Amino acid sequence: MARSNTRPTSRDVAHAAGVSQAAVSLVLGDKWRGRVSETTAERVREAARELGYRPNLAARNLRLGHTRTVLLVVPALTTEFFAGVYTGAARIAARHGFGVVLYPSPEGIGPARNPFASAQAALDGVIASSMAADALTAIRGDQLPLVMLDSDPAGSLGAATVNLDITDGIRQVTDHLLGLGHRRILHLAADVPSWTFDIRARELAARMATVPGTEIRTARAPISIDGARTATETALTAPGPRPTAIVCDDDKLAAGAYKALRRLGLRIPDDISVTGLDDLALATAIDPELTTVRLDAETFGERGMQALLAVLDGREPEGGDIPVHLVVRGSTAPPRTAG
Amino acid sequence: MARSNTRPTSRDVAHAAGVSQAAVSLVLGDKWRGRVSETTAERVREAARELGYRPNLAARNLRLGHTRTVLLVVPALTTEFFAGVYTGAARIAARHGFGVVLYPSPEGIGPARNPFASAQAALDGVIASSMAADALTAIRGDQLPLVMLDSDPAGSLGAATVNLDITDGIRQVTDHLLGLGHRRILHLAADVPSWTFDIRARELAARMATVPGTEIRTARAPISIDGARTATETALTAPGPRPTAIVCDDDKLAAGAYKALRRLGLRIPDDISVTGLDDLALATAIDPELTTVRLDAETFGERGMQALLAVLDGREPEGGDIPVHLVVRGSTAPPRTAG
DNA sequence: AGAGGGACGTTATACGTAACACTTCGGGCC
DNA sequence: GGCCCGAAGTGTTACGTATAACGTCCCTCT
Numbered sequence: 204m205a206r207s208n209t210r211p212t213s214r215d216v217a218h219a220a221g222v223s224q225a226a227v228s229l230v231l232g233d234k235w236r237g238r239v240s241e242t243t244a245e246r247v248r249e250a251a252r253e254l255g256y257r258p259n260l261a262a263r264n265l266r267l268g269h270t271r272t273v274l275l276v277v278p279a280l281t282t283e284f285f286a287g288v289y290t291g292a293a294r295i296a297a298r299h300g301f302g303v304v305l306y307p308s309p310e311g312i313g314p315a316r317n318p319f320a321s322a323q324a325a326l327d328g329v330i331a332s333s334m335a336a337d338a339l340t341a342i343r344g345d346q347l348p349l350v351m352l353d354s355d356p357a358g359s360l361g362a363a364t365v366n367l368d369i370t371d372g373i374r375q376v377t378d379h380l381l382g383l384g385h386r387r388i389l390h391l392a393a394d395v396p397s398w399t400f401d402i403r404a405r406e407l408a409a410r411m412a413t414v415p416g417t418e419i420r421t422a423r424a425p426i427s428i429d430g431a432r433t434a435t436e437t438a439l440t441a442p443g444p445r446p447t448a449i450v451c452d453d454d455k456l457a458a459g460a461y462k463a464l465r466r467l468g469l470r471i472p473d474d475i476s477v478t479g480l481d482d483l484a485l486a487t488a489i490d491p492e493l494t495t496v497r498l499d500a501e502t503f504g505e506r507g508m509q510a511l512l513a514v515l516d517g518r519e520p521e522g523g524d525i526p527v528h529l530v531v532r533g534s535t536a537p538p539r540t541a542g
Numbered sequence: 543m544a545r546s547n548t549r550p551t552s553r554d555v556a557h558a559a560g561v562s563q564a565a566v567s568l569v570l571g572d573k574w575r576g577r578v579s580e581t582t583a584e585r586v587r588e589a590a591r592e593l594g595y596r597p598n599l600a601a602r603n604l605r606l607g608h609t610r611t612v613l614l615v616v617p618a619l620t621t622e623f624f625a626g627v628y629t630g631a632a633r634i635a636a637r638h639g640f641g642v643v644l645y646p647s648p649e650g651i652g653p654a655r656n657p658f659a660s661a662q663a664a665l666d667g668v669i670a671s672s673m674a675a676d677a678l679t680a681i682r683g684d685q686l687p688l689v690m691l692d693s694d695p696a697g698s699l700g701a702a703t704v705n706l707d708i709t710d711g712i713r714q715v716t717d718h719l720l721g722l723g724h725r726r727i728l729h730l731a732a733d734v735p736s737w738t739f740d741i742r743a744r745e746l747a748a749r750m751a752t753v754p755g756t757e758i759r760t761a762r763a764p765i766s767i768d769g770a771r772t773a774t775e776t777a778l779t780a781p782g783p784r785p786t787a788i789v790c791d792d793d794k795l796a797a798g799a800y801k802a803l804r805r806l807g808l809r810i811p812d813d814i815s816v817t818g819l820d821d822l823a824l825a826t827a828i829d830p831e832l833t834t835v836r837l838d839a840e841t842f843g844e845r846g847m848q849a850l851l852a853v854l855d856g857r858e859p860e861g862g863d864i865p866v867h868l869v870v871r872g873s874t875a876p877p878r879t880a881g
Numbered sequence: 882a883g884a885g886g887g888a889c890g891t892t893a894t895a896c897g898t899a900a901c902a903c904t905t906c907g908g909g910c911c
Numbered sequence: 912g913g914c915c916c917g918a919a920g921t922g923t924t925a926c927g928t929a930t931a932a933c934g935t936c937c938c939t940c941t
Contacts, residue, residue: 210685212897223921228899240919255685260664261603262897265926270600272663279625281823286619289646304663305644307628324611324643324663325599346549346594428827458827465829484620488767488797488828490804551927562891567929579889601927604896 211254220250227251231258269327272302273511275504276331280307281426282455282483287500288332288352288507295508301327303508308334328515330507333399350511350520352503355398363514365506368524369399369480370406372496373450375529376478377410379494380448383537385476387418389438389446391431391456394423403452403480420446424456431459432466439467447475447538454479454486454495457534461489472536482530491533498527550593559589566590570597608666611641612850614843615670619646620765621794621822626839627671627691627846634847640666642847647673667854669846672738689850689859691842694737702853704845707863708738708819709745711835712789714868715817716749718833719787722876724815726757728777728785730770730795733762742791742819759785763795770798771805778806786814786877793818793825793834796873800828811875821869830872837866 230247277285332352424434451457457479479495486493510520569586616624671691763773790796796818818834825832849859
């Protein structure tokens with residue numbers, strides 16, 4: 204009989220089944236083949252069930268020296284994108300007997316102060332998604348195996364990186380708009396210091412430069428619908444010829460642009476085209492549906508976890524960016540003035 | 543000098559500082575006042591910094607018998623609502639030295655198979671949000687202290703519950719529509735077995751019954767924009783007089799209703815009014831902006847964590863539902879035929 | 882002078898588990 | 912008969928930490 208108040212231990216189970224604690228560990232750890240008879244094993248399992256035994260994770264982790272738990276650090280969970288990343292990562296993890304603990308950084312995309320103070324769980328590794336470089340060094344302080352998602356490979360201090368091919372996504376967007384005849388483009392950029400947004404601006408500029416007579420104007424906005432609305436209104440009421448298309452750093456910003464355009468009495472896509480990036484549920488909820496770049500969040504999470512498992516195994520994580528593709532919907536059309 | 547490969551332990555720090563392991567524990571645990579001299583304490587801290595010492599959480603948890611970590615089980619993170627719940631819970635937790643580990647149930651709202659297989663962290667308690675009753679019993683199997691969020695107080699097997707006053711929210715919605723003159727209402731209901739949706743239907747019916755000549759039609763849809771669109775189209779093309787308003791179980795369903803109405807050529811709110819529930823970012827992204835019930839997710843999370851801390855302390859968690867309030871926007875107006 | 886007591890530590894132990902090394906026993910084989 | 916071998920277990924230890932219990936000094940008070 205176990206002590207009344209506290210949770211039963213493997214020793215309690217052993218006592219109840221009339222065997223040693225070692226035998227319990229063997230049986231419950233499924234390492235008993237050829238070491239314990241089937242009848243004894245069954246007796247142990249029965250006793251464990253009877254007592255409602257659940258192993259003490261802290262003790263196991265201490266003994267084993269690892270926890271089979273990894274931390275996934277994400278920016279604040281304000282879009283379902285990171286839910287997808289988690290789902291993918293958790294799926295692969297589960298397949299290898301790993302658990303995933305989620306830490307949504309309160310600071311959002313950018314610096315994450317101390318992921319570990321919050322998630323006090325003992326960890327085997329970390330996947331950090333869309334974090335700024337200074338946050339990276341803070342995390343790097345702990346020598347935990349680390350994989351960076353959506354991060355500058357050059358600036359990641361040797362940590363493995365896995366990336367979506369955002370550059371190619373922006374190339375597809377730009378080519379789509381250029382192909383429709385657009386030449387003056389407003390870039391509605393996220394006002395957040397992050398590599399992932401830098402490469403959007405870089406590729407947009409690079410691609411536009413291949414066609415003569417093009418012009419990019421840039422407006423910066425915090426990643427919120429109202430912030431984007433305000434920034435767009437300001438940019439579009441500025442003097443000079445009006446852009447014929449708005450390229451937004453993500454779908455949320457695009458939703459803000461929609462609001463601004465409604466207020467200004469401009470119609471999409473007749474007066475102006477809009478593109479996003481992410482393909483959230485939001486993209487098909489607004490009218491007209493948004494032309495955007497579909498990011499496969501789950502694959503992203505899967506690849507991230509595979510990379511971390513490789514690092515933990517001492518293997519080389521496989522490289523290569525994850526392809527993305529443009530989804531053309533109703534928010535883009537040739538410019539009216541084009542001819 | 544510590545062993546080269548493995549992480550430094552408190553004993554390594556002790557050796558480096560020329561003191562005993564106990565002294566290290568005392569100093570780093572901030573329990574050294576009057577037991578260790580300031581100079582020695584500083585020497586210990588210096589050595590710890592030098593070696594990059596971080597305590598082994600597994601060992602600490604084992605020794606202490608608790609982890610100061612709680613699990614927050616939420617349905618799949620497809621809206622930012624649960625991000626708010628987490629934020630609130632984590633804020634209160636941090637204030638008490640607790641960490642929060644997030645487990646998004648892959649099954650969504652409804653049954654959660656095994657939260658603990660995934661989050662392998664050792665836990666002191668659990669907060670389960672919007673879970674079905676059978677999931678509850680599964681969780682209850684472990685005798686961990688438990689708080690249920692958004693759950694039937696009667697069916698929670700004695701676990702503490704914290705609820706938003708959804709009933710009052712629906713009352714406000716219904717009274718708003720009745721006040722505008724609406725009498726025929728379509729209830730776009732989430733096709734998910736959950737107490738939180740049951741009480742919506744119940745209160746809507748109860749409130750409508752107080753006014754003679756009213757009629758409720760019900761359409762069921764999975765919680766997705768396209769599911770809601772399909773269900774709404776089907777319901778509105780059915781024979782009989784058309785409803786003048788649609789009450790949706792949440793904002794996402796309302797976004798689906800918007801799409802259906804656009805397809806059917808019906809204008810909001812001129813031809814038909816629509817209401818939601820949640821007040822997500824989505825609610826102000828769609829056109830016209832959605833009349834909905836604002837739920838304060840962060841307060842919800844805070845109250846849930848406070849309740850769990852009370853349970854852990856052996857205190858009685860304080861009761862009382864969290865108030866919600868209607869936000870009237872452009873999607874509701876008097877019915878055209880009224881008057 | 883002897884007792885008392887702070888200041889400054891140390892020694893020893895337990896938490897619950899997993900795994901290594903060892904024992905016992907019965908049988909098979911030459 | 913002697914030997915080895917596999918089956919079926921058991922005894923013991925270590926993981927790293929926090930803390931209770933225990934020692935010294937040395938200073939002060941009576």
